[in-house]
Amino acid sequence: MLYAGVEVTWAAAGVTVPWKEHASYAPAVQFLLAALSLLAGCACLAGTRTLAKPGRVVVATALITALLVFVVGTNGLPIYFVTLVTLSGIESATGLAQVLLNTAGAALLLLVGLSYRRRLRGDCPRCGRPHAGASDGPLAHPAPSRAPRRTRISVYLLMCGLLPWAAAKCIWTLGGNALGVAGDDWQRTTSASASGPSKAAASVGIDVTVLAAMVGIFLLLGLLYVWGQVFPRWTLFLSGRRVPRLLPLIPAWLTGIPLAMYGAVLIIMSPLIAVGVLPEIKPSPPFTTSSGITWMVAFGGLAFAGLGIGLIVAARSYAARTRPVCAGVTATQRPE
Structure with a gap:
């Protein structure tokens, strides 16, 4: 409403x-x-x-x-x-x-x-498992565990999609040239609308969007390993406490799905532009060639889709490994 x-x-x-x-x-x-x-x-x-x-x-x-x-x-x-x-x-x-x-x-x-x-x-609408008895009692949480090896390898491979995009951004931020874009032009164009934190990150050669991607990688690793289920020692007063299950899952789903969709669109667009099915993107500063923009579209697609799908895969594993069950009830066999 x-x-x-x-x-x-x-x-x-x-x-x-x-x-x-x-x-x-x-x-x-x-x-x-x-x-x-x-x-x-x-x-x-x-x-x-x-x-x-x-x-x-x-x-x-x-x-x-x-x-x-x-x-x-x-x-x-x-x-x-x-x-x-x-x-x-x-x-x-x-x-x-x-x-x-x-x-x-x-x-x-x-x-x-x-x-x-x-x-x-x-099934129980609360815990998702068939059992007799009420579904409003206490929940029993499984022991912390890391994701299966196959899941971890899949997520690592998907994370590699960030490398070309992040490398190009960092080269420009450090003043180098790539994809027909001069580092000086990139810095001049981005600094005009950059905020204080963006300028501070750029001063040490780190593009702020790469920093945002690193936040996504941090979330990914938390979904894969035990410290994403139990607060580690460096969290001080929270150390040893169970991480609320939805705390990493909600941002993972909410960012993973849009990123995966956006990245998929870019991945489809870039080869179609390259072969002439879609019109070339006209270069605008700091880009000087259409091919440079096309390559950056492809790099962006790999980065966003890789990070988005990685978050979805890791979140799916995390949700399965951390799903609690209703305590104090008797499990039943689902009828065939």
């Missing part, structure tokens, strides 16, 4: 809500999003009741459709995160609010859909 109210208010007042650069939501689209959010809310309420098969199909369809729409709407979240962390300023407050609304809607619908699916399978 909150989402619908905001969308209708913006559409009726003619508020500009950007969804990408130089493009905004049309009022008709905002009214459609409001209707979809109300439909999703009704589906959430209906999902708590015992329904016949047609009703279950309608509820599942509404939840999946709304979830996919909201997930697509979170696509700009990583970009806003970088601008906020680097104190570079927000280009559009309404655009940020729209992304946050979509993110909240996607997260809540994902939880509702997961609980609904568990109930349909006869």
